[in-house]
Amino acid sequence: MYRIPPGLTVGDWIRQLFREHGNARNFYRSREWAAVRDKVLRDAHWECADCKAQSPAKYSRATIVHHERYVRLYPDEALTISRIVDGREVQQLVPLCFECHERRHGRLHGQGHGESAAPPL
Numbered sequence: 001m002y003r004i005p006p007g008l009t010v011g012d013w014i015r016q017l018f019r020e021h022g023n024a025r026n027f028y029r030s031r032e033w034a035a036v037r038d039k040v041l042r043d044a045h046w047e048c049a050d051c052k053a054q055s056p057a058k059y060s061r062a063t064i065v066h067h068e069r070y071v072r073l074y075p076d077e078a079l080t081i082s083r084i085v086d087g088r089e090v091q092q093l094v095p096l097c098f099e100c101h102e103r104r105h106g107r108l109h110g111q112g113h114g115e116s117a118a119p120p121l
Contacts, residue, residue, distance in 0.1 A: 002030040011076035024071050027078060036079050037065045040093045049091075050100035062095035066104060 004013050010032065017024050027033055041062055051060040069092060071078050080092045102108050 001034070002026045004030060004032055009076065010078050014071060014075035014078055018072060018075075024075075024078075027071065032079060036081065036093065040065045040081060041095050044095040047095065048097035048100050049094050050096055050103070060097040060100070062097055064096050064098060064101045066094045066096045066101055068092050068094060 004010055008016070010027075014024050014027050017026055044062055046062050048060040048062045051058040067074075067078065068090070069077055077083065077092055082089050082091050082093075084090070096104065099108070
């Protein structure tokens with residue numbers, strides 16, 4: 001498991017990871033991310049926020065924590081659970097099931113963005 005290197009902020013480390021490796025995989029394998037991810041999932045009782053927000057509500061197990069503001073673009077907010085926008089609290093990290101996470105990234109079959117989450121039949 002990785003740790004944020006001494007002397008670096010999380011944002012600086014993520015920028016370094018993108019420069020050196022082209023991705024933030026080591027961040028997602030870090031102790032710091034694991035602790036924040038687990039807190040978000042526990043606080044949400046492992047329920048997918050998008051499924052729960054449907055009408056009628058559907059309850060699915062959240063297994064992924066999604067960054068509303070992408071890590072590549074906002075590395076300083078990578079461990080920020082929520083932030084204040086126009087005087088109200090907005091979730092930065094959102095618990096999602098696999099399907100809803102793929103939908104948010106446009107990767108579900110038939111959406112025309114990225115690869116399909118399921119192989120074509």
